[in-house]
Every structure is written in C-alpha cells, then in structure tokens.
Amino acid sequence: xxxxxxxxxxxxxxxxxxxxxxxxxxxxxxxxxxxxxxxxxxxxxxxxxxxxxxxxxxxxxxxxxxxxxxxxxxxxxxxxxxxxxxxxxxxxxxxxxxxxxxxxxxxxxxxxxxxxxxxxxxxxxxxxxxxxxxxxxxxxxxxxxxxxxxxxxxxxxxxxxxxxxxxxxxxxxxxxxxxxxxxxxxxxxxxxxxxxxxxxxxxxxxxxxxxxxxxxxxxxxxxxxxxxxxxxxxxxxxxxxxxxxxxxxxxxxxxxxxxxxxxxxxxxxxxxxxxxxxxxxxxxxxxxxxxxxxxxxxxxxxxxxxxxxxxxxxxxxxxxxxxxxxxxxxxxxxxxxxxxxxxxxxxxxxxxxxxxxxxxxxxxxxxxxxxxxxxxxxxxxxxxxxxxxxxxxxxxxxxxxxxxxxxxxxxxxxxxxxxxxxxxxxxxxxxxxxxxxxxxxxxxxxxxxxxxxxxxxxxxxxxxxxxxxxxxxxxxxxxxxxxxxxxxxxxxxxxxxxxxxxxxxxxxxxxxxxxxxxxxxxxxxxxxxxxxxxxxxxxxxxxxxxxxxxxxxxxxxxxxxxxxxxxxxxxxxxxxxxxxxxxxxxxxxxxxxxxxxxxxxxxxxxxxxxxxxxxxxxxxxxxxxxxxxxxxxxxxxxxxxxxxxxxxxxxxxxxxxxxxxxxxxxxxxxxxxxxxxxxxxxxxxxxxxxxxxxxxxxxxxxxxxxxxxxxxxxxxxxxxxxxxxxxxxxxxxxxxxxxxxxxxxxxxxxxxxxxxxxxxxxxxxx
Ligand code: SF4
Ligand code: SF4
Numbered sequence: 001x002x003x004x005x006x007x008x009x010x011x012x013x014x015x016x017x018x019x020x021x022x023x024x025x026x027x028x029x030x031x032x033x034x035x036x037x038x039x040x041x042x043x044x045x046x047x048x049x050x051x052x053x054x055x056x057x058x059x060x061x062x063x064x065x066x067x068x069x070x071x072x073x074x075x076x077x078x079x080x081x082x083x084x085x086x087x088x089x090x091x092x093x094x095x096x097x098x099x100x101x102x103x104x105x106x107x108x109x110x111x112x113x114x115x116x117x118x119x120x121x122x123x124x125x126x127x128x129x130x131x132x133x134x135x136x137x138x139x140x141x142x143x144x145x146x147x148x149x150x151x152x153x154x155x156x157x158x159x160x161x162x163x164x165x166x167x168x169x170x171x172x173x174x175x176x177x178x179x180x181x182x183x184x185x186x187x188x189x190x191x192x193x194x195x196x197x198x199x200x201x202x203x204x205x206x207x208x209x210x211x212x213x214x215x216x217x218x219x220x221x222x223x224x225x226x227x228x229x230x231x232x233x234x235x236x237x238x239x240x241x242x243x244x245x246x247x248x249x250x251x252x253x254x255x256x257x258x259x260x261x262x263x264x265x266x267x268x269x270x271x272x273x274x275x276x277x278x279x280x281x282x283x284x285x286x287x288x289x290x291x292x293x294x295x296x297x298x299x300x301x302x303x304x305x306x307x308x309x310x311x312x313x314x315x316x317x318x319x320x321x322x323x324x325x326x327x328x329x330x331x332x333x334x335x336x337x338x339x340x341x342x343x344x345x346x347x348x349x350x351x352x353x354x355x356x357x358x359x360x361x362x363x364x365x366x367x368x369x370x371x372x373x374x375x376x377x378x379x380x381x382x383x384x385x386x387x388x389x390x391x392x393x394x395x396x397x398x399x400x401x402x403x404x405x406x407x408x409x410x411x412x413x414x415x416x417x418x419x420x421x422x423x424x425x426x427x428x429x430x431x432x433x434x435x436x437x438x439x440x441x442x443x444x445x446x447x448x449x450x451x452x453x454x455x456x457x458x459x460x461x462x463x464x465x466x467x468x469x470x471x472x473x474x475x476x477x478x479x480x481x482x483x484x485x486x487x488x489x490x491x492x493x494x495x496x497x498x499x500x501x502x503x504x505x506x507x508x509x510x511x512x513x514x515x516x517x518x519x520x521x522x523x524x525x526x527x528x529x530x531x532x533x534x535x536x537x538x539x540x541x542x543x544x545x546x547x548x549x550x551x552x553x554x555x556x557x558x559x560x561x562x563x564x565x566x567x568x569x570x571x572x573x574x575x576x577x578x579x580x581x582x583x584x585x586x587x588x589x590x591x592x593x594x595x596x597x598x599x600x601x602x603x604x605x606x607x608x609x610x611x612x613x614x615x616x617x618x619x620x621x622x623x624x625x626x627x628x629x630x631x632x633x634x635x636x637x638x639x640x641x642x643x644x645x646x647x648x649x650x651x652x653x654x655x656x657x658x659x660x661x662x663x664x665x666x667x668x669x670x671x672x673x674x675x676x677x678x679x680x681x682x683x684x685x686x687x688x689x690x691x692x693x694x695x696x697x698x699x700x701x702x703x704x705x706x707x708x709x710x711x712x713x714x715x716x717x718x719x720x721x722x723x724x725x726x727x728x729x730x731x732x733x734x735x736x737x738x739x740x741x742x743x744x745x746x747x748x749x750x751x752x753x754x755x756x757x758x759x760x761x762x763x764x765x766x
Pocket of ligand 1: 554570571572573574575576590591592593594595596597598
C-alpha cells in the first residue's frame, strides 16, 4: 500500500472503540404453509440446515402469523439466536412480519414459495434438491453477514435552490412549508425568470380555457417575506463540495463570496430558447418579420399588448409555424411539448390586440396534453384563430415586409400560400443543464461532457470532463451531472423523476424536461420532497432510492488497494473521489449502495456488511453439483430490481420453471465480480445466466449503468474462459423487464438446452 493509501485509510478508519463481544447464532425457520410443506420433504430440509451450522432449526405451518413470529422471538430472547434465516416466501412480501432491528439482528430470506414450490413440480427429487440448495445459499449468505455499524453524524438540514424562476420559487416555498431553511441562488438581479416577463400565462384553473396574468409576483413577495429563505441575487456558484447533509457551496454574489453549509440541492436552472440563428431556412435572420415565440412575448410585453413588427409596423395578420426546428434531427430532435400551447396563447394575444386581427397556426400535429385540450378547443372556437395542418415548402418575403408561407400536405390536399404581416416560429426549449453553445444533437444518451482517455495500470479508462457552468462540483467524475438524452439530467425518467446521477442533487422544472409553468410548479414540490427525503435518510445513515433505508455502505480494505481507479470511474453516482495517486475516498451519503464498485474492484476489497465478493462466492459454492449428467446445475444471478420480482410474478402465476437453476440475488448485476464466474465453472456448474435490467438508450437499470457494466466485464471473462478451454457461451447475460416475466420459462429452458450442446462441464467431479 502506498503512503497515500495508508493516510487515507487512517483518515477513514475511526479509532477502535471497545466492542461488545458478538457471536453469531443462526436459527433456520422453515414455513410449511403456502404449499411448501405439501411439496417438499421438510425433514430433509431441516437436516440440510443443521448440517450448515444452523444451531436452531424449526418449522411452523404459518410462519408469518403472530404465533410463528413469536416462536422466533422466543428463540431470540431465550436461545440467543441473532441471525434468522427465514425459509418461506419472497423477500418482497411479509417484510413487516419478518422484521428485526438491523442494528442487532441479521435477517436472511430464502424464497421457497415463489422460486421453488410454486414454480416446480411438487414432491419431485429435483424440486427437493433445489429447495435444499436455495436454503444452503441463504445460510451461506447469513454466515457471511456482519452486524451493521451505521454511519450517522450531524448533518445540515437546509436546501439550496439554484434558480429563481417559477420552479425555484416554488421549491423554496414548499421546502419552507415543510419546515426547512432555504438558500435561493439566482444569477439575474431579480427573481421570477421567464414567467415574470410574460404578459399572460396558460390557463391554470378550470375550465382551462382562458389565459390570464401570472401569479409569479405573489410568489416573489412570499419568498422575499420569508425569514427562512436567504435570497442571493446576481449570484454564481463557484464550487460545490461534499455530500448530502454536508455540502459546502461557495457562492459569489454582488461582489462578495461566502461558503454555505447545505444539506441537499435542487437544480431549477430552467431553459433557454433554441438558437434561432440556425433556423434561416424558416426565414429567421433572412426576413425581418420572422420572429421567435420568445421574441413575440417580449414584443407584446413591451407594447402593452400590441403586436408590433421589428420594423415598427403593426401586424394584424400573424402566422405561427409549429415545430420550428423541433422534431428535426438537424436541430432539436425532440418535442418541446409546450410550444403548441404557447402559440395558442399568442394567437389569443393577436385577437386581443385588434378586433380585426387574425392568427394562423400551421402545424404538423397539435400537442396539447391533458387539461390543455380544453384550451385547444377554446382556440378552435375563436373566430380570429385559424388552425391548419401542413408542411412548409417555402418561406419568402412578401410585399410590405411581410412573409409568404407555402405549405403542402394540407387537409385540402393541395399547396396553400399564407400571406401574413409577421411569422412567429415556435422554437423549442433547451435545458440550461447544457452549457451555452453545446449542440443538442451531438449528444449521445450517455453524454457527460468531453471524453478523455487515461492510461492506468489496468488499461485505458475513459473519463469525462464535463463543462463546469452551474454547480461546479468538486467530484472526481466531473463538475456537472451526467445527462440523459439531449442534455437533461434526470437519472431515470420513468422510475425516479427528479433524481439525478448525483445523490442529494435533484432536478426540477424545465432543466429536466420541457414543461409548462403549471407543471413546473408541481415539479418543484416533488423535487423539494425528494431533497428533504434525502436529508432525513442521510441523517439516519440510510440510503435513498432504490435501496431506501439500506444502512450498509462500501468499506474498502485499503491494505490491498492497488489504486487502479476502477471503482472511482465506474461508480454510477460519482460517490467516490480519489487522491492524486488514485486512492479511493468514499463519500458515504452520496452512495446508493448498488455494489457496482464491489464488482469493479479487481482486488475484491470493497464490501458491505451484508454483501461481499466472498459472500456470493460462498453462496455459489454451497450449491451441490451431482455427478450425474441428467442433473446439471446452472447458477442464475438475478438483479433484485426487475429480475427478482419477475420471478415472483412467474411464481404467483404458477409458471413452471426448469428445476436445474439456482437463484442468487444481487443488488445489481453491476456488482458481478468475475471471480464468481470462474469459481463456479471450475466447481462443475454447467453454466451461468445473469438476468438484469435493460441497458442502452431505453435503459431501465435502477443503478444507471450496472447491467451495462456487467456486460462489459463479461466480455473479459469470456476471453478467460476460452483460455481455460471452456466455451464462452456457458455464461450468458439476458435483459429482462419486470413485465416480461412470462418469458422466463422459455428463457431458462433455451439456455439449459444450449448448455447441453456443449456436453458436460469437464471440471465436474473434480
Ligand atoms: S458503486 Fe454503488 S455502492 Fe459503490 S460507491 Fe458507487 S453508489 Fe456506492
Ligand atoms: S477498484 Fe479496488 S484496487 Fe482499484 S482503486 Fe478501487 S479499491 Fe483500490
């Protein structure tokens, strides 16, 4: 170990305190209800448990009942049992019944119900062998689990809100309403953002047909009046360091700089219009009377509702062109979702400006989701507003500085030319997460700034250099958050809105997706609650989503660290920093407890109290591998997020599964360590299947890149297996969504069949 590694180890290892003597005593409790007792030889199971060091072994016909749990409690109180292996139903059910204080007791669940008896033939030799193996796996896991020592310390309970527009104002007010102090940082000299510059906003109250003034001034007043909100205007964040509950954010504002203690951060940095200069083909910059929708807003606000062209002439006939550069691979490939509504609103501005004024909206599709459909209907009934479907053929200057728009594919089936005094382009929204000048359609879904490649002792590592422009994080993985497609920073649109890939930092409003100000207000409430949830969980030493409440965290045995930097690069959440030599430094409260670092570490020195490389290795070794060729054994590593519940659903639906698989659940396939693969195959198992979440553009991995990391690692193990004269195809990773549970029987049978084709594993019997 290098000096630096030693120093870091000393820094992170608390002084030894005398600990009470702790000796593990395992009790195995087998439920015989829910078909388990009728399908299995329970006596044989009891013997299998006793043979694996379970000092107390008991059965109960209804283990989750009050009497069943009391039987276990009695053993805890009278027999000194402190580790309970519950062989019954899925770990996803009856969590309240089988729940003991994790600081004092270890609980391990063995799924005999859904994974064994509900999916396999009752009273069958193969089913019995599977049940015994699954029980041994549970006992092996329990034996390798240590008692928790949670990381709890004093934390700051305040929320930093970045951005003073509608979203930021609402986040601040919601946080205060929940009892938390707020620091609100705004780069401009006043609060209110875009909403403060608009003449009117979209309908916000039933029947959602009329536009009206924004209430943003009331919100600004409420924020300024609150003694729990510290507003910093003309402010720029110059650095953000730390972790949830312990951030130190340095802000420069009005010529002075201060460092603030902050518990969590909500990024409400908003949006900016797409660069209109790139829309010359639609007349912008070429024809003086072509403006954008944001310019139209400014024109109306500056002229008290009159529509005045840039050349100073009044416009009475105004055309609007939807999807201007949007849903266009050359510009913004996505739909900004609010521009149709904005044009409908601005069309009302036109009709309100003069009783003879007319608005023409030319669209590919009108998109007015939800309650805004009523607003669309109201516009259809407005005699001054004409709506026409069509695609632009040309846009040219017409007489008197106006514009002629020729469209095709109209509902009339012929080309139509619209002459108007002015054309408004419905240009789209770009998230301010992207630095100015960053081109949206250059981004890959996993874009996180510029890439650089660094050569390490372990090969080339691809690293990111994101462009620092908002938070300026002092994180090893870069100064801003990684993006999803098009620069949005959410970590998972479907499952975890508001969450970014940096724990403790949440995104709200238009910085994370195009939306209206009404939607942004609702978003603000969601993000404020996420930030508060993070603070409160961190204060108890617990993890946030998806392993909410997990009190374990990665512990590194620095003695054997080779400073290879795999863990610091591969952590999907930027948890680990490192010193200049590459020694990792954990930031506990940033950690989501996925175990990706554990799988990444070639030295196998990262572990959790209840999850480690040796634990899973022992679980695998506890599978009996018979010598008979008609009893193959296949290890199936299953991700707890989608694959495990899929198996449960298969069980609930009584689908019949191949009996030769042995299931071992992982927090995420990203925790897979290659040593398990080599060990199991050399112990004679025929093959290994890994079932994880989908990755790629439409990824569903709850830990972002876990299942993808696993496939990358498997690329390497397959080379190793080829060298061992074992077929690389004996290891297979499959991607499964939770709703694809019905594919499991075929999936398992197909792989078992493929394995048969290779003949028996030559290591079998050794
Ligand atoms: S990889 Fe996962 S478990 Fe490891 S430090 Fe990062 S978030 Fe925590
Ligand atoms: S992956 Fe393991 S060996 Fe490499 S730096 Fe991290 S802890 Fe050290």
